[in-house]
Amino acid sequence: MERRNNMRLSCPHCGEFARIRKSQQLTPVYREATVECQNPDCGWRGKMALEMTQTLTFSQQPNPEIRLPMSPRLRDSIREQLTQ
Numbered sequence: 001m002e003r004r005n006n007m008r009l010s011c012p013h014c015g016e017f018a019r020i021r022k023s024q025q026l027t028p029v030y031r032e033a034t035v036e037c038q039n040p041d042c043g044w045r046g047k048m049a050l051e052m053t054q055t056l057t058f059s060q061q062p063n064p065e066i067r068l069p070m071s072p073r074l075r076d077s078i079r080e081q082l083t084q
C-alpha cells in the first residue's frame, strides 16, 4: 500500500495541528497559504509560503520560462558527463 505523503503542519506557537484554509498560486513556483491553528485555546492564524527551489531531475516537457537552480548533485552528474 502506498502511503500518502501529506504535509502535516503544526502551529509554531502551541505545536497543535494547523490547517491550510486557502492558498493562492502567485507564480508557477510560488504559492502562499493562510494557515489556521486548530487548537481553540491558541487561535493563531498566519501565512506560509511554498516554493519550488531546485531541480532534482529535468522535466521532459520543460517550460522555458522556469529557471530553477539545479541541485548540487544534478550539477555534479552533468559535470561528470561533460568531462568524460
Ligand SMILES: [Zn+2]
Pocket: 011, 012, 013, 014, 015, 016, 037, 038, 039, 042, 043, 044
Ligand atoms: Zn496554536
